Amino acid sequence: MTGIDPRAADATAPPEREAMTGARGRRRRKAEQAMVPDAKFGSYYGKPVLNKPTWAAADIASYLFLGGLAGASSVMAAGADLTGRRALARGCKAGALVAVSGSLYALIHDLGRPMRFVNMLRTVKPSSPMSVGSWILAGYGPQAGIAALTEVTGLLPGIGRAATIGAGMFGPAVAAYTAPLMADTAVPTWHDGYRELPFVFAGSAASAAGGWGLLIAPPGEAAPARKATIVGGALELGATSLMERRMGLSAEPLRQGTAGKLMRAAKGLTVAGAVVGGVLGRKSRAVAAVGGLASLAGAACTRFGFFHAGVASAEDPKYTVRPQRERLERERDPA
Template sequence: MRERRMVPKGEFRSYYGMPVLNQPTWKAADIAGYLFMGGLAGASSALAAGAELTGRPALARPAKITALGAISLSAAALIHDLGRPERFANMLRVFKPTSPMSMGSWLLAAYGPLAGLGAVTDVTGLFPRAGRAASCGAGVLGSLVTTYTAVLICDTAVPSWHEGYRQMPFVFAGSAASAAGGLGMIAAPPAQAGPARRAAVLGAALELGAVERMRRSMGLAAEPYGAGRAGRLLRAATALSVAGAAGAAVLARRSRTAAILSGAALLASSACTRFAVFHAGVASARDPKYTVVPQRERLEARAKEPGAHRAPDPARVTAPG
């Protein structure tokens, strides 16, 4: 007795070729802008706290102002996407530790006032002790602000987001650090911008390494990161990040012009990375193969495990011979 396949092996497909998942309806300017601005704000607060504690006021002040402006724009983008401001307030009615959205809402609600108080007191000179404490608090929470959005988007069924859940926080942390470092290089004189330069170089290295690691480990879901709009943006981000980090490491200490150009390249690189992640996720939700094929591969791998129960294949029948 032998088995003979009587019908061809099935291929992935969906009804009428429609997507398996509901496609994200978010606008790129709102959500990708929210991701970028939130990361820039959080990393700028951490940089400002470090500059405050090490006696670099020319770096601390612009970093605090950047944090306040960026988190304000990030919140505005989120509220614009939600449609009505009260929808954000409604998210604060629940405290759910297992929900990234709930925890993120409370995190922003705590971080925003601290960032604002730190910036306002620095500019006005009022209540310096309270402002210093607020800046340090914003710096601590800022490290969480840089990465919680990665957890937020990975906690979805969108394949090119979900499959990168192990590395995406590192991608966002590196991207945020390089952006904040780049802006610090632009705003502060080279003599006080040492922490900004180091943050820029280390952040760029972390971002490039994490992106490469993520793409290698995601399997089929990594494909959208190399194609279409997402691919173009990610290639631009890589080129800008390498150029900006090289300028920060070699030229920015001696040349104010090089510091400004390198900082601008790093800011642009961070924005390109966030928009690339956004567009890759949308592309993966649009094509059913990114959902169906990995699921089938996991089922097949599980069926090959020792002791696993194997259901009969309806495509095979027993034939004499």
């Protein structure tokens, strides 16, 4: 009985069929992997994987910014009213009313018809951020209006005080509810920031309200506004940094294009507002006003930057496809 000599088989085997082990095999596999071209992410007929958000930046980003400014201003107004800071309270009440009115106008303008907003109040759906947000605005808006009108006219001070406190209680929800509203979508950059985004928006709102307070109050009454620019700015920047590190690939649009420019401007302006307005503006109203404007502009850039980053992530298929592939690979190979 004759057998096949393994050495003869190895000698006659084609080079490409040889089984190589050790360092030589690893070099061979590495060379083969290097020849694989980078993946190109596309879709049928060049269409995006996701439908691009149809919201207009001028409307929805303004709605995000003004709503945050309104809510945080009402919180500051309530605190100023209770501590006897009349000028700060008066200015924040007026600012909150103007800001929430502008926010509602921007939202309704984007919806197209006022009745579409009213229709959202026909039901209560706790699982829907839009439904909850509509009811938050419905409860907050009238109280902010009453607080401002009674302050200006001097009529019904008791009702005005109650409305001021009520608006202040709604204020944090008004400032931050738009974060889950944005995150409750399939847009990669908006959705993947869901953990830290409420803190980003809350800090941005506090920084904006602090900036507004520095503009309308004398230095002797502006201590809460100065603290808001510092604490709010630190919260915004810290939460943004943590969010970008955790998000991975979907944070890329926050550093590129229009969104990248806006987010870099937001960081610089927020720091400038905290330093100039919060620290250097203790005695000079002019210096405080410059810092206040920087804080307001920084908060606006944050909202507009995040909005544009989401649109960019929806337009590029890789921000949808690559994370899905990575999740599937982890499920197939948990180790």
